[in-house]
Each structure stands twice: as C-alpha cells, then as structure tokens.
Amino acid sequence: MKLNKNFTFLLLGQSLANIGDVLYMVSVISTIFVLTGSATASSFVPFTITSCMFLSSLLTPLLVGKINLKWLMAGSQIGKTVLLFILGFMFIGITASNYIFIFLIIGLIALLDGCANPIRQTLIPYYVDAKKLIQANGMAETVTQVIQAVMWFVGSLLLLIMNAQQLVWLVVGLFILASVFLCLLENVTHIAAEPNGKFTQMKEGWVTLSKTPVLKRIALMEFFETLAGTVWIAAILYVFVSDALNVDVRWWGWINGAFFLGLILGSAYCLKYSTVVEKKLGTFMYVGSFLSFIVTFFFSINSIPIIALFLSFCIGIFGQIKNIPQQSVIQTSVSKEKLSTVYTSLGAIGTGIFGIGSLFIGLLADLLGVRIVFMISWLLLAVVSIIVHQNKSLFVRKFEQ
Numbered sequence: 367m368k369l370n371k372n373f374t375f376l377l378l379g380q381s382l383a384n385i386g387d388v389l390y391m392v393s394v395i396s397t398i399f400v401l402t403g404s405a406t407a408s409s410f411v412p413f414t415i416t417s418c419m420f421l422s423s424l425l426t427p428l429l430v431g432k433i434n435l436k437w438l439m440a441g442s443q444i445g446k447t448v449l450l451f452i453l454g455f456m457f458i459g460i461t462a463s464n465y466i467f468i469f470l471i472i473g474l475i476a477l478l479d480g481c482a483n484p485i486r487q488t489l490i491p492y493y494v495d496a497k498k499l500i501q502a503n504g505m506a507e508t509v510t511q512v513i514q515a516v517m518w519f520v521g522s523l524l525l526l527i528m529n530a531q532q533l534v535w536l537v538v539g540l541f542i543l544a545s546v547f548l549c550l551l552e553n554v555t556h557i558a559a560e561p562n563g564k565f566t567q568m569k570e571g572w573v574t575l576s577k578t579p580v581l582k583r584i585a586l587m588e589f590f591e592t593l594a595g596t597v598w599i600a601a602i603l604y605v606f607v608s609d610a611l612n613v614d615v616r617w618w619g620w621i622n623g624a625f626f627l628g629l630i631l632g633s634a635y636c637l638k639y640s641t642v643v644e645k646k647l648g649t650f651m652y653v654g655s656f657l658s659f660i661v662t663f664f665f666s667i668n669s670i671p672i673i674a675l676f677l678s679f680c681i682g683i684f685g686q687i688k689n690i691p692q693q694s695v696i697q698t699s700v701s702k703e704k705l706s707t708v709y710t711s712l713g714a715i716g717t718g719i720f721g722i723g724s725l726f727i728g729l730l731a732d733l734l735g736v737r738i739v740f741m742i743s744w745l746l747l748a749v750v751s752i753i754v755h756q757n758k759s760l761f762v763r764k765f766e767q
Contacts, residue, residue, distance in 0.1 A: 372493040372552050373502060377509060379547035380486055383443055384513045386540040387479070390450060392521030393533040394468060400530075401462045414469050415476040416721045422480025423714035427570055429481065430706045435492075439485045440548035442478040447541040449475050450534060457531040480717070484709030491697045491705065492554040499694040500644050504637030507690055511633055515626035571707030580699045581708060583757045584692065587655075587750050588715050594662075594746035596723040597739050598625070605736045613671045621678045628682020635683075636690040647691045648758035654688025655754045659747030666740035688754070695761050 395411050429438055453471045460468065494502040524533055575581045596602070607618045636643050636650075643650050658681060665677040700708060731739045754761075 418476035419480035571711030632686025
C-alpha cells in the first residue's frame with residue numbers, strides 16, 4: 367500500500383503515542399508496586415484508566431463540531447504530554463503516603479485517550495480512499511498490535527537500566543514527537559450538525575446506532591464480544607494457567623505472547639490480501655467469528671500447555687480476520703460527519719462492559735471455577751457468530767454502497 371502523507375503522519379503520531387502509553391504504564395505500575403508492595407494497588411491502574419476512558423467516551427461528542435477533528439486529536443496528545451511532564455516531576459518526591467496523586471494524573475491522561483481513540487478511527491476515512499480502507503485498517507492494526515506485543519517486554523528491560531522517572535522522561539520525548547506529527551495533519555472538512563443541547567449532543571451517537579441497522583448489529587456484537595473478552599484479562603488467564611494447565615507463570619507470558627502474535631499475523635494477512643478480504647468481506651467476518659468461538663471452546667476444555675499456546679495464537683488470528691473488515695463496515699455505514707460520535711458510543715460500550723464484566727467474570731471464576739468462565743466466553747462468541755451469519759448480506763451491502 368502506498369501511504370499518503372496524512373495517513374503516514376497519523377500512523378506515526380499514533381504509534382509513538384502508543385509506545386509511550388505502554389512505557390509510562392510500565393513505569394507507573396512498577397512504581398506503585400515498589401511503594402506499596404500491593405498487587406491490588408497496582409491493579410487499580412487499569413481500572414482507573416478504563417473508568418476514565420468510559421467517561422471520556424460519553425463527553426467527547428460535546429467537543430465534536432466545536433473543535434476541528436485534527437486539532438482535537440493533536441490537542442489531546444499535547445495535553446497528555448503536559449500531564450506526563452508533571453508526572454515526571456511528581457516522581458521526585460513520591461512516597462507510599464502520597465502515591466495516590468499518581469492516579470489523578472493517569473485518570474486525566476485516560477480522559478484524553480478516550481477522546482483521541484475514536485477520533486483516530488474517524489480520521490482514517492478522511493485521509494484514505496474508500497477502496498483502500500481494508501489496507502489502511504490492516505496496517506494500523508498491525509502496527510498497534512506489534513507495539514502492544516513488543517513494548518511491554520521492552521519496557522521491563524528498560525527498567526533494568528533506568529529508573530521509573532527516567533522512563534517517564536523518555537515517554538515525554540516520544541509524546542512530543544507524536545504531537546508534532548499530529549499537528550502536521552491537514553485540517554479535515556467536518557460539517558457540524560446544528561447546535562443542540564448538551565444532552566442531545568451526548569446521545570447523538572447512540573441515536574445513530576439505534577437508527578442504523580448495520581450499526582445496531584455491530585453494537586450488539588460489541589457487547590457480547592467485550593463480555594467474552596474479559597476472560598483474557600491478566601488475573602483470569604493467570605488462574606487458568608495455574609489451576610487448569612498446572613504450569614508455572616512463564617506459560618502465562620507465553621500464552622499472552624502467542625495471542626498478540628496471532629493478532630499481528632491476522633492484521634498482516636488482511637493487509638496483504640486486502641482485495642480478497644474486500645470481495646468476500648461478509649465471509650471473512652463470519653469465518654473469523656465462527657472459528658473464534660470454536661477455538662475458544664477447545665481452549666476451555668484443554669489441559670495441555672503447548673496446545674493452549676497454539677489455540678491462543680489461533681484466537682488472535684481469527685479475531686483480527688473478523689475485526690478489520692468490521693472496522694471498514696463501520697467507517698462506510700454513515701457519513702464521515704457522524705463517525706466520531708458513532709465511535710465514541712461504541713467505545714463507551716466497550717469500556718463500560720469491559721469494566722463491569724471484568725468484575726463479574728472474576729466473581730464467577732471464584733464461585734464456579736476458571737474453566738466455567740471460559741465456557742461462558744465461547745457461548746457468548748457463538749452468539750456473535752450467529753449475529754454475523756444472519757447479517758452477512760447487510761454488512762456487505764453497507765460496505766459496497
């Protein structure tokens with residue numbers, strides 16, 4: 367795929383921001399654990415981030431139309447840079463008695479992230495021709511998953527040669543570069559709707575979801591998929607590795623790594639064979655969803671570690687084979703002017719359900735056993751597969767319009 371200037375700047379800016387996000391998370395989690403010695407305190411980091419991103423998803427529609435999308439994206443990144451700069455100085459005097467202020471900073475950063483993520487997905491159709499959306503989404507997902515797979519490992523290595531504060535300063539540098547690239551983006555022509563009350567603006571995306579049949583199905587799929595995906599949080603997978611597979615903690619890391627490798631290869635496949643995926647978009651979405659629930663079923667009943675490794679890898683592949691075409695369907699389902707509010711609503715579903723679902727699945731794992739929650743997961747994915755099968759022609763029609 368030949369990259370145009372704006373998509374390149376968007377990809378570079380977001381990639382540098384994603385690298386920085388992982389590294390600063392490594393720094394914060396390690397600092398809190400060193401100060402408190404509590405895994406529970408460390409676990410509140412992702413909980414804080416998820417909660418604030420959910421709140422941001424609800425509030426972002428108030429800004430769309432008032433601020434140019436390009437500057438909304440760049441401005442959120444500049445804001446994150448300033449907050450990281452403050453965090454770097456906070457680390458100088460941080461102790462076990464005042465570390466709680468770290469959560470204020472990461473919460474504010476998450477609020478800005480919750481605004482930036484849907485805007486990034488909205489901007490892709492502005493900067494990329496409709497015929498190249500599959501390729502563009504495939505490339506963006508490939509880069510994102512490579513960063514997620516590699517940078518947690520790199521971050522832990524960096525902590526061996528520098529302290530947490532130095533790591534934060536490194537992230538500040540990355541965030542500054544990301545801000546520069548995002549500022550270089552061309553302004554997009556975004557026609558705002560007529561001014562309405564704040565509540566009307568906040569519910570705009572939800573109204574669009576409810577009135578657009580294809581988006582209504584995708585929102586329903588998002589609900590079930592997100593709930594099913596909560597079994598893959600670190601705490602649940604750790605218990606599965608320990609209790610169901612009866613192996614040590616190293617396998618926890620390997621199974622996680624295999625999943626991310628599958629995501630990367632699934633994205634790379636969609637990128638390389640984008641023309642094929644585009645021609646058989648409905649089939650790829652169905653096959654990906656169907657095989658995801660089949661493989662998750664076998665994962666839930668399996669007790670052999672090496673097979674679990676392979677199944678985790680397959681889940682990553684099949685998930686991406688479904689998700690990348692699905693992104694292209696979303697991006698072509700409504701006008702570009704409505705995309706930002708659609709993505710904020712879908713983001714609110716994802717973060718809200720994930721936060722509540724994580725607590726619910728954790729409770730069920732304690733009460734019923736960890737295998738049971740994985741069985742619940744594949745049942746939920748089976749429902750998603752049925753929804754996709756029943757609406758294949760609808761997805762294809764919307765993409766081809």
